[in-house]
Amino acid sequence: MLVMLHGCAQSAEAFAASTRMNQIAVREGFVVLYPEQNHLANLQGCWNWYQTRTGQAQAEAEAILATIHQVSRLQTIDPARIALAGLSAGASMAVLLAIQHPKSFCAVAMHSGVAPGIAHSLASALTAMRGHGVATPLLPLTGGAPLPALLVIQGSADHLVAPRNGAMVAQLWATREGARTGRQRSIQRGARYPSIVTDYKVKDRLVATLCDVQGLGHAWSGGAASLSYSDPKGPDASRMIWAFVVKQFAKVAV
Numbered sequence: 001m002l003v004m005l006h007g008c009a010q011s012a013e014a015f016a017a018s019t020r021m022n023q024i025a026v027r028e029g030f031v032v033l034y035p036e037q038n039h040l041a042n043l044q045g046c047w048n049w050y051q052t053r054t055g056q057a058q059a060e061a062e063a064i065l066a067t068i069h070q071v072s073r074l075q076t077i078d079p080a081r082i083a084l085a086g087l088s089a090g091a092s093m094a095v096l097l098a099i100q101h102p103k104s105f106c107a108v109a110m111h112s113g114v115a116p117g118i119a120h121s122l123a124s125a126l127t128a129m130r131g132h133g134v135a136t137p138l139l140p141l142t143g144g145a146p147l148p149a150l151l152v153i154q155g156s157a158d159h160l161v162a163p164r165n166g167a168m169v170a171q172l173w174a175t176r177e178g179a180r181t182g183r184q185r186s187i188q189r190g191a192r193y194p195s196i197v198t199d200y201k202v203k204d205r206l207v208a209t210l211c212d213v214q215g216l217g218h219a220w221s222g223g224a225a226s227l228s229y230s231d232p233k234g235p236d237a238s239r240m241i242w243a244f245v246v247k248q249f250a251k252v253a254v
Contacts, residue, residue, distance in 0.1 A: 001072065002021065002241075004034050006087065006090050007112075009045060018228075031071075033068065046089040047060055050092070050119035051120075052119075080106065083148075084107070085109035085111070085241050088161065091114075092114045098148050099116050105148045107151070114129060114169075150173045150209070152167075152169055156212055158217055160217075163212070166210060170198070170209075178202055179202045179207040180201060196212040213235060222235055
């Protein structure tokens with residue numbers, strides 16, 4: 001199962017239409033879950049990923065996890081094959097959830113989000129989004145459990161979430177796991193925006209991948225045309241995410 005967390009000013013339905021992840025799910029045979037933020041909790045429909053000081057962020061993360069568990073039981077989902085992905089505020093909530101419950105997910109994809117631990121209030125969240133925040137190193141997890149593999153997709157022309165945020169969370173993951181930075185490689189498919197891709201590995205184990213999409217703003221890369229926060233000129237983020245996730249699913253012992 002792939003859990004998709006929408007961004008601000010998006011509904012679950014709009015996010016599904018923009019990403020077109022449902023079409024991939026039908027073709028590849030997996031379940032997609034789209035939790036939706038309650039507008040009573042945030043008027044703009046944002047996940048409150050930054051409200052860690054008040055505990056609201058943690059409470060929302062727990063509510064999402066409870067929904068995941070409920071749907072997993074109803075759909076008989078393999079609990080070892082569940083992954084997270086999100087855009088903007090949804091991406092920030094996804095990495096927070098992955099850190100709080102690393103054993104519950106085998107992969108997480110953060111598209112245009114902010115690193116965990118960098119904000120604890122709305123004011124510090126706005127500072128972090130502008131690229132001026134300082135992230136706290138991730139603490140070792142109980143029992144030495146590894147973090148789920150991370151894919152970061154970030155646009156170089158994002159004026160809402162500063163591009164350095166993507167590199168920051170990839171480096172946090174790498175530092176926490178003791179991973180080495182691989183050689184950067186450039187990728188371009190057809191007329192779509194080119195990407196600069198960097199892998200972080202511990203021996204042969206992939207810890208994180210940073211995909212810096214050149215020219216992409218604050219939008220789902222390769223998303224459906226004419227929808228908000230969606231840019232069809234970018235490489236297909238949905239395909240990238242599923243390709244990344246399915247590799248992690250394949251590593252799970254049967």
